[in-house]
Amino acid sequence: MMGRQVAQGALFYGFRLDDHVPSDHLLRRIDSVLDLGFVREALAASYSASGRPSIDPEMMLRMLLVGYLFGIRSERRLCEEVHLNLAYRWFCRLDLADRVPDHSTFSKNRHGRFRACDLHRLLFEQVVAQCAAAGLVAGHDVAVDASTILADASREKRLKGADAADKLRGRDTVSRPVAEYLAALDAALPPGPDEPAPVEPASISPTDPQAALTCKHGPARYAYAINPLLDLDTDCILDVEATPARFAAEVAATRTLVSRAGTRLGIAPASLSADKAYGSGPLLGWLIERNITPYIPVIDRGRQRDAFFTRDAFSYDREADTYRCPADKPLSYCGTNRASQVRVYRSRPGDCAACELKPQCTIGRKRGVTRLVSEDARDAVRALAGTDAYVQAHRRRKRIERVFGHLKRNLGLRTLKLRSLAGAAEEFTMAAAAYNLQLLARQAAPT
Known part of the structure; x- marks a missing residue:
C-alpha cells in the first residue's frame, strides 16, 4: 500500500543540533581549530559594564565567517540562511529557538566597534598564528601579486580628478566613503625630497572615490586590488593588503606586506617572487638591502629609442x-x-x-x-635570470593564481559589497582569514 506522510505536530521534541551536523562537515572541522577568545578582550572598551546585554559579538563574527566560507555575499541573505540551515546555526552557537540578528546589526557594528579595534585584522592575524603553530607557515619563499576586484561603483558616474575634491566638499551631505576619502586627502603627508609626487587620477567616482578606474579586464571599471603575501611552501596567506587598482599602489603594497610580516609574525623571507610589474629598481633595491632575493623580471626600457644607439x-x-x-x-x-x-x-x-x-x-x-x-640592484637581479633557482621560483609563483581563483570562484569575491578602502580591506582580510581556516581545517582533518 502506498504510504502517505502526514505532518503531525508533537507536544515535545528530543532534538540536539549537534546530532545533525556531520562529523566531516567543513564548519565542524573549522570549529575545532577556530579560537575566538580574543574577541571579548578586544571589544571590552566598547561595551558598558551595566545595562541590557548586547548581541554576542563572537556570534556575529561567526556569522560573517559563514558568509565568506560559503560565498554568501548579502548579509540579508546570510541572516536567512543561518535561520534555515542547521549547520550554520550550530556553528554560530544558535539554538532552534534563538532569533537570528537583523542584517542591519552588522552594518552598525562594522562602522563602530569592529572597525574601531580593527577586529577583522585581529581575526586574520590570530588565524595566521594558528597556521604557524600547525606548521603551515614556512616563511622562506614567498610570492606577491595583485588581482582586481570590482568596486560597488558605476563607471558612468565620474568626476574629473583635478576638481573632484572641491565638488565633493561642496555637497550639503556626504556619504561615509566620500568622508573617508576627504579625510585621507587632508591627512596625506607631502612627498619627501627623494619621493616622486603622487599621480592625480584622471577621474574619480563620486560614489566610492578611493576606487581606481582600470581597464585590466575589459571595459573600464572602478575597482580595488587584493594583494596577498603567499607562502609558496604551504599556500598559506601570510598577509593581505587592499589598494586601489593601480600598478604603483600595488607595487608599494609589497613593502607594507614584507615589513608587516617581519614585525608581527617575525618572518624574514629568503626570496620573493613576483611578475614583471614589480621589477622596478627601487623595489628591487629595497628587497636586496633586506637580504631578500628577488626572483622578479626586471623592467627594462633601455632599448626604447628609435634610429639612435640605445x-x-x-x-x-x-x-x-x-x-x-x-x-x-x-x-x-x-x-x-x-x-x-x-x-x-x-x-x-x-x-x-x-x-x-x-x-x-x-x-x-x-x-x-x-x-x-638603483641600477646596481637591477644588474644583480638580471644576473639571476635563467638560473635554476629563478626558473623554479617563476614556476612556483603561479600558485598564487590558484588562490585568486579560489577567492573569486568559491568564496564569491568578485565584486565588493562594501565601499571605501577600509571596506575593501575588511572584505579582503575576512576572505583571507576564511581561506586560511579552510587550509587549517584540511591540515587538522583525520586521514
Missing part, C-alpha cells in the same frame, strides 16, 4: 663611474635627478663633433645617458 650600446665603467660610447669616448657623471631617481651622464661636445658615428647616436651637440640610482 643605452645598452654604452658600457659602464663602475670604478670610474663613467660610460663609454660605441666610439670608446667617455660620458661623465653630471648629477642626479631626484624626482626621477636617475643619474645623468653626458659626453663632451668636442668628442661628438668629430665622431663618425654621430648620425647614429644623436642630433645634438652631445649625447646623454641616464642610469637609475
Whole structure:
C-alpha cells in the first residue's frame, strides 16, 4: 500500500543540533581549530559594564565567517540562511529557538566597534598564528601579486580628478566613503625630497572615490586590488593588503606586506617572487638591502629609442663611474635627478663633433645617458635570470593564481559589497582569514 506522510505536530521534541551536523562537515572541522577568545578582550572598551546585554559579538563574527566560507555575499541573505540551515546555526552557537540578528546589526557594528579595534585584522592575524603553530607557515619563499576586484561603483558616474575634491566638499551631505576619502586627502603627508609626487587620477567616482578606474579586464571599471603575501611552501596567506587598482599602489603594497610580516609574525623571507610589474629598481633595491632575493623580471626600457644607439650600446665603467660610447669616448657623471631617481651622464661636445658615428647616436651637440640610482640592484637581479633557482621560483609563483581563483570562484569575491578602502580591506582580510581556516581545517582533518 502506498504510504502517505502526514505532518503531525508533537507536544515535545528530543532534538540536539549537534546530532545533525556531520562529523566531516567543513564548519565542524573549522570549529575545532577556530579560537575566538580574543574577541571579548578586544571589544571590552566598547561595551558598558551595566545595562541590557548586547548581541554576542563572537556570534556575529561567526556569522560573517559563514558568509565568506560559503560565498554568501548579502548579509540579508546570510541572516536567512543561518535561520534555515542547521549547520550554520550550530556553528554560530544558535539554538532552534534563538532569533537570528537583523542584517542591519552588522552594518552598525562594522562602522563602530569592529572597525574601531580593527577586529577583522585581529581575526586574520590570530588565524595566521594558528597556521604557524600547525606548521603551515614556512616563511622562506614567498610570492606577491595583485588581482582586481570590482568596486560597488558605476563607471558612468565620474568626476574629473583635478576638481573632484572641491565638488565633493561642496555637497550639503556626504556619504561615509566620500568622508573617508576627504579625510585621507587632508591627512596625506607631502612627498619627501627623494619621493616622486603622487599621480592625480584622471577621474574619480563620486560614489566610492578611493576606487581606481582600470581597464585590466575589459571595459573600464572602478575597482580595488587584493594583494596577498603567499607562502609558496604551504599556500598559506601570510598577509593581505587592499589598494586601489593601480600598478604603483600595488607595487608599494609589497613593502607594507614584507615589513608587516617581519614585525608581527617575525618572518624574514629568503626570496620573493613576483611578475614583471614589480621589477622596478627601487623595489628591487629595497628587497636586496633586506637580504631578500628577488626572483622578479626586471623592467627594462633601455632599448626604447628609435634610429639612435640605445643605452645598452654604452658600457659602464663602475670604478670610474663613467660610460663609454660605441666610439670608446667617455660620458661623465653630471648629477642626479631626484624626482626621477636617475643619474645623468653626458659626453663632451668636442668628442661628438668629430665622431663618425654621430648620425647614429644623436642630433645634438652631445649625447646623454641616464642610469637609475638603483641600477646596481637591477644588474644583480638580471644576473639571476635563467638560473635554476629563478626558473623554479617563476614556476612556483603561479600558485598564487590558484588562490585568486579560489577567492573569486568559491568564496564569491568578485565584486565588493562594501565601499571605501577600509571596506575593501575588511572584505579582503575576512576572505583571507576564511581561506586560511579552510587550509587549517584540511591540515587538522583525520586521514
